[in-house]
Each structure stands twice: as C-alpha cells, then as structure tokens.
Amino acid sequence: DAEITQSPRHKITETGRQVTLACHQTWNHNNMFWYRQDLGHGLRLIHYSYGVQDTNKGEVSDGYSVSRSNTEDLPLTLESAASSQTSVYFCASSDSGDTQYFGPGTRLTVL
Amino acid sequence: QKEVEQNSGPLSVPEGAIASLNCTYSDRGSQSFFWYRQYSGKSPELIMFIYSNGDKEDGRFTAQLNKASQYVSLLIRDSQPSDSATYLCAVVLTGGGNKLTFGTGTQLKVEL
Numbered sequence: 001d002a003e004i005t006q007s008p009r010h011k012i013t014e015t016g017r018q019v020t021l022a023c024h025q026t027w028n029h030n031n032m033f034w035y036r037q038d039l040g041h042g043l044r045l046i047h048y049s050y051g052v053q054d055t056n057k058g059e060v061s062d063g064y065s066v067s068r069s070n071t072e073d074l075p076l077t078l079e080s081a082a083s084s085q086t087s088v089y090f091c092a093s094s095d096s097g098d099t100q101y102f103g104p105g106t107r108l109t110v111l
Numbered sequence: 112q113k114e115v116e117q118n119s120g121p122l123s124v125p126e127g128a129i130a131s132l133n134c135t136y137s138d139r140g141s142q143s144f145f146w147y148r149q150y151s152g153k154s155p156e157l158i159m160f161i162y163s164n165g166d167k168e169d170g171r172f173t174a175q176l177n178k179a180s181q182y183v184s185l186l187i188r189d190s191q192p193s194d195s196a197t198y199l200c201a202v203v204l205t206g207g208g209n210k211l212t213f214g215t216g217t218q219l220k221v222e223l
Binding site for chain 1: 216
C-alpha cells in the first residue's frame with residue numbers, strides 16, 4: 001500500500017548539532033510539506049515543495065532547510081538545533097490538489 | 112486576528128449526542144476547507160473536505176460551510192467515546208496554492 005513514513009520517530013539531540021528528519025512517500029505526490037506542532041500554536045508550516053528541485057519557505061522556516069532531489073523524499077534539516085526547536089514534526093503530501101495526508105510524526109527533543 | 116480560529120475546548124458531549132465543532136476564518140476569498148481528527152500522540156487524519164456552501168454528509172459526519180459568514184462547522188451525530196480527539200480545521204487561503212492554514216484545534220470529549 002502507498003504510504004508516507006517518517007524517521008526517526010523519536011530523536012534526542014544536543015543544542016548546536018545538525019539534525020535531519022526523513023520523510024518518504026510512495027504515492028508519487030508532487031506536493032510535500034513539513035509542519036511543526038506545539039501546544040497553543042497548532043500546526044505551523046515550515047517548508048514545502050511542489051516538485052523536484054522546488055522548495056519554499058513557510059511561516060516558521062528560520063533555522064530549517066529542505067531539499068527535493070526526487071519525488072518521494074523531502075528531508076528536513078535543522079542546521080544548528082536549538083531548544084526552541086523541540087517539537088513534534090509532521091510531514092504531509094498531496095497530489096495536484098490540496099488534500100494533504102500526514103505521516104506518523106517525529107518527536108524531537110533538543111537538550 | 113488569527114486567520115483560522117477554533118475554540119480550544121474541551122467540548123464535552125454525552126454518548127449518542129450531536130457534537131458541533133466550529134471554525135471561523137478571516138480570508139473571505141478562501142475556497143477549500145478541511146476537517147482533520149487527531150488522537151493524542153497521533154498524526155492528523157482527514158475526515159472531510161468541503162468547497163461549496165451548504166452541507167456535505169459522510170456517514171455520521173456533516174460539514175457545513177457558510178462563506179458569507181466565514182465559518183465552517185463539523186457535526187458528529189451519535190457521538191461515540193472513540194470520537195474523543197482534537198479536531199483541526201484547515202483552510203486554503205487566497206493565493207495559498209496548495210498550502211493549508213490550520214486552526215489550533217478543538218478538543219472533543221464524548222462521555223459515557
């Protein structure tokens with residue numbers, strides 16, 4: 001079955017380290033999105049991509065980067081992790097429309 | 112003013128009752144509206160989407176859209192304890208492409 005997966009599911013890291021969260025989808029969707037979810041803020045868009053080699057900043061992109069080298073993957077990199085980036089991260093994808101399907105999430109703790 | 116607003120709850124309803132969840136949005140030009148359900152510790156799961164004014168029914172769920180008043184509602188009939196979750200409203204804002212803007216969610220508790 002087609003699906004969207006994220007890895008790792010849980011990650012603990014230290015301040016200043018580079019961290020990469022993986023997102024992989026087998027639906028062949030063009031659109032992929034990264035969100036973070038924090039209490040009181042709901043889901044906030046970090047970065048998104050509408051296709052290979054296309055990346056765009058969302059509302060909370062500072063300190064994060066993404067790259068899209070193929071249709072299936074959109075890894076999210078925290079260049080220098082900060083305690084403020086402790087959160088739950090969700091990846092989502094959609095086809096040509098706007099209905100998004102979410103991955104299981106990654107819980108990141110930055111100490 | 113937030114772009115998408117929801118009452119955080121919790122909204123408590125007895126089992127078998129109708130649960131009514133509301134969402135307002137600020138962008139009058141918004142065209143696409145979504146309801147997601149999120150269980151604690153899990154990812155958002157799509158329940159319904161609605162594009163046109165009026166009601167859209169799917170099983171026990173009914174989405175209602177009123178563009179003139181800028182609100183979208185989700186009704187859950189015959190509420191079950193398994194419906195206890197946080198319900199997220201999402202909107203595609205004007206010029207937003209395929210991006211969703213989410214409300215902070217309403218926690219629903221269905222009590223026995």
